[in-house]
Amino acid sequence: MLIFVQALVLFPLWFEIPIWVTASTIALMLFKFLSYRLQIKLPAWIVLIFVFSALAGVYFHFRTISGRDAGVSLICLMYGFKLLESKSYRDAALTLFISFFIMVMAFLFNQSIVMGLYLLLAMIAILSGLVALNSIHGFQGLKHLSKISGVALLQALPIMLVLFFLFPRLPGPLWAMPDSSQGGTGISDSMSPGDIGSLTTFDDPAFRVKFESTAPSANDMYWRGMVFSDYDGFTWREGVRSPTRTTNIPNFTSRHQYKVQMEPNQSRWLFGLEQLATSPKGTFLFNDFTWRRPRKITTQFSYSAEAVTYDYQGVELSVTHRNVNLQLPATGNQRTRQWAQELFAQSSSTQDFIQRTLNVINQQEYSYTLTPEVLEEEVVDGFWFDTREGFCEHYSGAFVFIMRAAGVPARVVTGYQGGEYNPYGDFYLIRQSDAHAWTEVWVDNQGWIRVDPTAAIDPSRVEADLRTRATRRDSWFSDKEFGFDLPQGFIQKLQLRWDAIKSFWDDSLMGYGQDQQNNWLSKIGIKSNQWRFLGYGLVFALIVSGLVFGLWLLRKSSKRDPIEKYYELLKTKLMKQEVIISPHLGPKAILELLQREYPELYKKYSTPIKFYIALRYKKVSDKDNLLQRFKTQVKAL
DSSP states (O other): OHHHHHHHHHGGGTTTSOHHHHHHHHHHHHHHHHHHHHTOOOOHHHHHHHHHHHHHHHHHHHSOSOSHHHHHHHHHHHHHHHHHTOOSHHHHHHHHHHHHHHHGGGGGTOOOHHHHHHHHHHHHHHHHHHHHHTOTTOOOOHHHHHHHHHHHHHHHHHHHHHHHHHSOOOSSOTTOOOOTTSOOOSSOSEEOTTTTGGGTTOOOEEEEEEESSOOOOGGGOEEEEEEEOEEOSSOEEOOSOOBOOGGGSOOEEEEEEEEEEEOOOSOSEEOEESSOOSOOTTOEEBTTSOEEOSSOOOSOEEEEEEEEEEOOTTOOOOHHHHHHTTOOOSSSOHHHHHHHHHHHHHOSSHHHHHHHHHHHHHHTTOEEOSSOOOOOSSHHHIIIIIIOEEOHHHHHHHHHHHHHHTTOOEEEEEEEEOOEEETTTTEEEEEGGGEEEEEEEEETTTEEEEEOGGGGSOGGGBOHHHHTGGGGGGTTOOGGGGTSOOOTTHHHHHHHHHHHHHHHIIIIIITOOHHHHHHHHHTTTOOTTOHHHHHHHHHHHHHHHHHHHHHHHHHHHHSOOHHHHHHHHHHHHHHHTTOOOOTTOOHHHHHHHHHHHOHHHHHHHHHHHHHHHHHHHSOOSOHHHHHHHHHHHHHHO
């Protein structure tokens, strides 16, 4: 049983630790089994050599014995050695109690619902081991042990919930351990033709958004991530930027309050609904109105934000910002430069120039495709005058080039556009395939205005596959594969339900940290600086839980066995007849006493006593009928 429990606890860790550590733990369990069966006992000094060898192996593999990977590997090895040297009740109990702590190390690598269910199974197995260890009958079968363990787990549930919600939390989620292998983002810190277009079928979640009140339309959901102002003729990159002081932010009015639950993406930037204002806790707002964190997002990360509308009336663009957002390579793409300058000369204003450029995209044969012709030199000229086909990065890059060539400050913005509403979780799901690029143009007294040149393309010239990319999410399933017709949209609804469950698990359970606890407690009137009330509530809840559980145990123990109850009544009646019955006398001894010293009472009491002996000590075919006769006999007396 102990070997089985240890294997169950270590199984999810075997896929995360070095293979030699996995092999070593399996070898230790096998040797324990053989030593148990064959009564082999290793000298203590040999075990000690193996222990120090394992310690040295971990150190030379990781160059440390601390940290997540090295620490987990070392603990797994020592866990195996603990079982190997176990030989007494105390050792077995200690091994099982240690298993509770080692079990949860799996959450440092995988925090999914599936892992949670697996660890619930492991917990029941550990409890079953404790039940078997403390039972006089030992291992009585998996079903019997699992039933007792399940009941014990349910009895502990109220106190577990109290501790989960009320015990003071550290900042951030409990499992915030670095993991460079998890997650990935659909966009990068630069943009070249073809980068974003390759993500259109990459449907992994990027983040989820829940609005506190009304939400904007999907067409207005532009999730700002990065701003590119530096261009080398082929690739757009972030330019010079710096953190913004709140005094430098124009006046604004709030439009939407929302909460973002971001998936691990190995980057430091955050995404928010345009336009961004004050940054979330622990982040920085830069002068291009983007957010950054000090560290990469390697685990689930949640933050609250608001969308605002800036008032740029009377605000002027600084000389530095104007120069940064007018920068172009000294040479190259001369046809586009000349074309932009001529069109600007014909325009009455910056707004008119923008509209004329968009009209060209809409009215001429520009198309939106996933497979444009590859251009390596004079990229903007080749796209604007020759191929006239591309994805969002082609249009946004060319549009900003045209604006700058005409002397209008402009920049590229990348992020995500749109979102799929999940009615089961009341949130919007933004996928990696929603990655998008658009532009911002500076207009006097209006500030930075968003212009999406891709949206100007006539819908008839959008590649057919792009119109139906959402339906490709269900392409792995078809009604015929199941052998029967499924309701329309069944798979999509199933996916949305599962995503809603996953969102609740990630945000409300695995991500339950100090901020979430403060928000929850504030709803019942407890502020973050009133921790003493939290302590009072925790103690009160534990006392109430203990009293309720104690009363339940007392009530359960007071429900006596009816056979024993009537037998006690029978003995009480006999003692009232001045029959001395010693506590050690069993029913057969009482019968012998009555027959020897009280023959008159023997005639009256022998039948119910014999009924009791049959009910308690013999296998009877009609027990219910015999019990009824026994009770009738006692009542008659």
